Amino acid sequence: xxxxxxxxxxxxxxxxxxxxxxxxxxxxxxxxxxxxxxxxxxxxxxxxxxxxxxxxxxxxxxxxxxxxxxxxxxxxxxxxxxxxxxxxxxxxxxxxxxxxxxxxxxxxxxxxxxxxxxxxxxxxxxxxxxxxxxxxxxxxxxxxxxxxxxxxxxxxxxxxxxxxxxxxxxxxxxxxxxxxxxxxxxxxxxxxxxxxxxxxxxxxxxxxxxxxxxxxxxxxxxxxxxxxxxxxxxxxxxxxxxxxxxxxxxxxxx
Amino acid sequence: xxxxxxxxxxxxxxxxxxxxxxxxxxxxxxxxxxxxxxxxxxxxxxxxxxxxxxxxxxxxxxxxxxxxxxxxxxxxxxxxxxxxxxxxxxxxxxxxxxxxxxxxxxxxxxxxxxxxxxxxxxxxxxxxxxxxxxxxxxxxxxxxxxxxxxxxxxxxxxxxxxxxxxxxxxxxxxxxxxxxxxxxxxxxxxxxxxxxxxxxxxxxxxxxxxxxxxxxxxxxxxxxxxxxxxxxxxxxxxxxxxxxxxxxxxxxxxxxxxxxxxxxxxxxxxxxxxxxxxxxxxxxxxxxxxxxxxxxxxxxxxxxxxxxxxxxxxxxxxxxxxxxxxxxxxxxxxxxxxxxxxxxxxxxxxxxxxxxxxxxxxxxxxxxxxxxxxxxxxxxxxxxxxxxxxxxxxxxxxxxxxxxxxxxxxxxxxxxxxxxxxxxxxxxxxxxxxxxxxxxxxxxxxxxxxxxxxxxxxxxxxxxxxxx
Ligand SMILES: Nc1ncnc2c1ncn2[C@@H]1O[C@H](COP(=O)(O)OP(=O)(O)O)[C@@H](O)[C@H]1O
Ligand SMILES: [Mg+2]
Numbered sequence: 001x002x003x004x005x006x007x008x009x010x011x012x013x014x015x016x017x018x019x020x021x022x023x024x025x026x027x028x029x030x031x032x033x034x035x036x037x038x039x040x041x042x043x044x045x046x047x048x049x050x051x052x053x054x055x056x057x058x059x060x061x062x063x064x065x066x067x068x069x070x071x072x073x074x075x076x077x078x079x080x081x082x083x084x085x086x087x088x089x090x091x092x093x094x095x096x097x098x099x100x101x102x103x104x105x106x107x108x109x110x111x112x113x114x115x116x117x118x119x120x121x122x123x124x125x126x127x128x129x130x131x132x133x134x135x136x137x138x139x140x141x142x143x144x145x146x147x148x149x150x151x152x153x154x155x156x157x158x159x160x161x162x163x164x165x166x167x168x169x170x171x172x173x174x175x176x177x178x179x180x181x182x183x184x185x186x187x188x189x190x191x192x193x194x195x196x197x198x199x200x201x202x203x204x205x206x207x208x209x210x211x212x213x214x215x216x217x218x219x220x221x222x223x224x225x226x227x228x229x230x231x232x233x234x235x236x237x238x239x240x241x242x243x244x245x246x247x248x249x250x251x252x253x254x
Numbered sequence: 255x256x257x258x259x260x261x262x263x264x265x266x267x268x269x270x271x272x273x274x275x276x277x278x279x280x281x282x283x284x285x286x287x288x289x290x291x292x293x294x295x296x297x298x299x300x301x302x303x304x305x306x307x308x309x310x311x312x313x314x315x316x317x318x319x320x321x322x323x324x325x326x327x328x329x330x331x332x333x334x335x336x337x338x339x340x341x342x343x344x345x346x347x348x349x350x351x352x353x354x355x356x357x358x359x360x361x362x363x364x365x366x367x368x369x370x371x372x373x374x375x376x377x378x379x380x381x382x383x384x385x386x387x388x389x390x391x392x393x394x395x396x397x398x399x400x401x402x403x404x405x406x407x408x409x410x411x412x413x414x415x416x417x418x419x420x421x422x423x424x425x426x427x428x429x430x431x432x433x434x435x436x437x438x439x440x441x442x443x444x445x446x447x448x449x450x451x452x453x454x455x456x457x458x459x460x461x462x463x464x465x466x467x468x469x470x471x472x473x474x475x476x477x478x479x480x481x482x483x484x485x486x487x488x489x490x491x492x493x494x495x496x497x498x499x500x501x502x503x504x505x506x507x508x509x510x511x512x513x514x515x516x517x518x519x520x521x522x523x524x525x526x527x528x529x530x531x532x533x534x535x536x537x538x539x540x541x542x543x544x545x546x547x548x549x550x551x552x553x554x555x556x557x558x559x560x561x562x563x564x565x566x567x568x569x570x571x572x573x574x575x576x577x578x579x580x581x582x583x584x585x586x587x588x589x590x591x592x593x594x595x596x597x598x599x600x601x602x603x604x605x606x607x608x609x610x611x612x613x614x615x616x617x618x619x620x621x622x623x624x625x626x627x628x629x630x631x632x633x634x635x636x637x638x639x640x641x642x643x644x645x646x647x648x649x650x651x652x653x654x655x656x657x658x659x660x661x662x663x664x665x666x667x668x669x670x671x672x673x674x675x676x677x678x679x680x681x682x683x684x685x686x687x688x689x690x691x692x693x694x695x696x697x698x699x700x701x702x703x704x705x706x707x708x709x710x711x712x713x714x715x716x717x718x719x720x721x722x
Contacts, residue, residue: 068624069716089628096626107621107719111270121625123259168625 014077015044015176015208016065021074023060023232034060035071036232042225044175045206047199047242049219052229058212059180061229065210066099066178067091078176096125100169100177104184106161108153108168114140115149118168125172139167143197159190166197177201179211183218195222199244255631264638271611275639278607279647285600286651286695289593290687291658296589298659298682300582304551316546316558317364317569318352320344342565345540352546355560357553362386363541365517366508371489372448373421380417382449383508384517388547399439400493406515411447412493417509418442435496442491449487452523482523597695600647601702604640608706611639612713619710620718629711636707637700644699648692655691656683 023035035057042048050058063069064076067083076083078098086094095101108117119136127135140146143163153161162182169177179198183191199222202209213219219226221243228236255263268275320343342348353361365384370377389395390402395412403410418438419425489512518539548557558568612619619632659681667677 063716066624068719089630092623092626092628092631095624096628099626101624103719107617107624109618109621111267111618120622123255123263124622124626124628124631126256126259129258172626 014041015046015079016040016042016210017075017077018061018065019075019077021061021064021076022072023057023064023069024072033232035064037074038229038232038234039074040227040234040237042208042210044208045202046225047202047209047223048211048225048227049223049240050210050212050227050229051214051216051219052235053214056229057232058214058229060232062178062180062210062212065176066101067094096121097172098174098176100172100174102162102165102169102177102179102182104181106153106158106165106185108161108165110153113150113152114145114156114164114167117153117164118149118171121168121172127172135171139171140164142170143167157190158186159193162186162190162194163197166194166201170201175208177207177209179209181212181214183213183215191218196244198222199242255627255634260634260638261642263635264642267611267635267639268642271614274607274610275643278603279643279650281600281603282597282644282647282695282699283600283651283654285593285597286648286691287654287658288596289590289694290652290655290683290691292589292593293586293687293691294655294659294681294683295662296582296586297684297687298680299585301682302678302680303578303582314359314548314551314554315570316548316554316561318344318361318544318546318561319542319567319569321565321567343540344542344544344566348564348566349541349544351564352544352561355557357549358557359547359549360386360388361544361546362388362514363518363539364543364545365512365514365522365541367451367522369449369451369522371510372450373445378417378420380510381508382510382512382517384514385412385511386514386545389511395493395495397435397496398493399435399496400443400491402493403513404492406513407519408492408513409487409489409516410492410513411489412495412511413442413491414495414509414511418494435494439494442494445491447489447491449489451485451487451520453483453485453521454481454523485520487520597698601698604643604699604702605706607643608636608640608703609709612636612706612710615710616713616718619713620715623713623715624719632713633707633711636710637703640699640703640707641696644696644702645692647699648695651695652683652688652691659683 018038018040021035021038022033025032025034038057038061050061052058060069064071064083065078067076067086071084078094081094083091083094108114109120112120115136118139119132122132122135137146137149140149143166145160145163145167148156148160148164153164156164162185177198182194182198186194195218198209198211201207211219211223216226220240223240224242226236226238226240227234228238349361349363352358363384366381368379368381370379371382372378385403387403387406395402398412400412402412413421415433415435415438418435419433422438422441424433424438495511521539546557546561548554554570558570561568622632663679663681666680670677
């Protein structure tokens with residue numbers, strides 16, 4: 001998994017640039033301004049937390065960065081590429097190779113085993129069949145689930161499911177990890193486990209992490225930067241010294 | 255996504271909601287089965303009918319006559335056909351030439367004459383016809399007592415039932431029960447008949463004598479001079495044919511039958527001889543008509559055209575067979591429409607199943623898109639599921655259709671046996687129908703998958719993932 005450090009942009013250059021981003025929903029007569037004129041630069045390798053109360057537009061921003069949604073106006077540039085100018089096909093490729101996503105509700109496919117879930121992005125990416133098995137095992141081992149690879153999600157605890165989701169998000173070695181309240185459904189102990197893993201990926205591989213949360217304490221422990229949203233607008237942007245800076249586990253692996 | 259992955263995923267998804275998908279597949283299978291059943295019944299019936307027709311000798315026979323036919327000579331043919339000078343004589347070399355045409359099985363001279371047969375010293379005047387060896391498969395001889403000629407040259411006869419009655423002095427009164435041919439046979443089979451006939455003898459002049467003759471016209475007349483001698487021939491009765499005289503057709507329109515080669519060797523004087531003989535310059539036999547049997551009724555037209563080009567008149571019952579083919583084309587269309595209707599109903603089942611699957615798997619589709627599946631991937635996946643159901647349903651359906659056919663065939667044959675009729679095979683599932691049915695089911699499934707697959711591909715992942 002060394003590719004992340006090799007291919008990511010040099011630290012400091014903006015990996016994500018958001019320019020006057022708007023996402024409006026039309027509900028009959030009323031217009032819901034879920035995202036309303038947000039501008040933001042995120043440098044490569046950063047760990048950024050998006051904070052705000054429920055309904056403030058955090059998920060909407062994250063989905064726009066992920067290329068799952070298109071803005072009403074404004075631009076999202078990832079590594080210099082304007083997502084608004086990509087075709088649907090190109091956007092799918094972008095999600096496949098550049099972005100890894102984890103969600104509050106894990107979003108594993110219930111009918112598939114963990115191994116099949118983790119393998120799925122490689123199927124879409126048309127990775128060689130022969131290589132896929134090994135990569136799947138490796139990724140599951142990385143999150144400590146090698147023993148559970150033939151289990152279905154329903155047979156696992158929330159923390160285990162989220163770890164599997166992380167393994168799946170990272171299987172195609174993306175440069176961007178987007179996490180939408182990844183600990184929202186977990187108790188604090190397993191939440192910490194997940195956060196440690198995310199922090200590890202950020203530190204070790206230089207992945208750019210954007211994490212949505214409404215827990216300020218959690219953000220302060222891990223993120224280098226806190227961004228506050230309210231009613232779709234950017235209302236605060238603070239640098240933060242993560243409490244768990246310089247990860248204990250750094251250098252332990254490999 | 256690559257094809258093996260695609261089919262792998264599709265099949266695992268089908269297994270996942272096994273009950274619903276197998277019900278849908280059974281729906282397709284029933285549709286395919288009814289299509290196969292309908293079409294194979296049609297094909298089987300047509301095969302049965304054409305087998306019957308070929309046996310009857312009606313539709314695979316072309317009758318060839320010379321354009322110098324008395325009725326036409328100097329009249330119609332002079333206006334429409336080639337001038338008499340161009341028209342040709344139907345002689346032995348011509349018969350051989352016709353026999354060499356492609357798709358011709360045989361060309362046998364039509365020898366028939368009226369003469370006297372003596373049985374137990376009583377004379378009977380009747381029509382006698384010569385039959386080639388191939389005539390034994392003609393269905394006119396179904397249910398014959400005794401057997402067909404032992405060879406093509408054997409001095410044997412087959413009698414028509416009515417003539418057998420006449421020989422035994424049994425005259426049938428109208429309305430009386432028909433006499434069973436089996437009762438007529440024992441007193442007659444193996445008995446002898448004496449045929450009295452007129453033999454013509456062609457006297458051929460030696461070549462030298464011909465060359466000395468300066469006038470061509472007179473030379474021919476002179477060279478073809480013949481004499482008539484009265485002869486007798488003993489014939490053994492080997493068979494009695496159970497024919498209704500009214501149903502007799504074509505070469506079987508006679509009451510007594512002789513082997514062809516025997517008849518030829520006897521040189522019996524025939525009505526046409528007086529006319530034709532004047533043309534026979536080389537001493538070869540000349541025929542008033544030749545019966546041509548073709549390999550397949552569909553070849554009749556081309557062979558007829560070829561023979562017409564040679565300068566002869568032809569006659570066949572082609573038009574009747576064309577009408578029959580037309581009837582079967584309509585029958586096919588009918589059966590196919592009904593079969594397809596069932597498949598159309600089944601295809602609605604596919605649409606329903608897949609649309610349900612989309613509603614049920616909204617979240618799954620959203621997840622796949624979030625982790626990088628393209629619209630095309632999602633679309634192909636749904637297509638693959640539809641296609642897999644189609645192929646599975648097609649295979650099961652063909653098997654089911656075949657089984658239905660076997661059962662009906664079996665049942666009908668039990669019925670036929672009870673009616674003391676010979677069993678018939680009127681059910682046929684040719685290989686092309688198997689392939690066609692499976693491909694058709696596959697095609698229909700893909701078309702049914704169009705709308706659901708398109709809908710799944712367009713699904714908005716954000717919406718799909720918003721709701722739990
Ligand atoms: N598809 C949608 N249609 C209408 N309104 C929406 C839609 N998605 C989000 N919203 C609205 O946009 C606002 C922001 O939502 P979201 O980005 O999910 O907030 P957060 O993640 O911060 O809770 C909310 O008011 C929400 O109701
Ligand atoms: Mg949210």
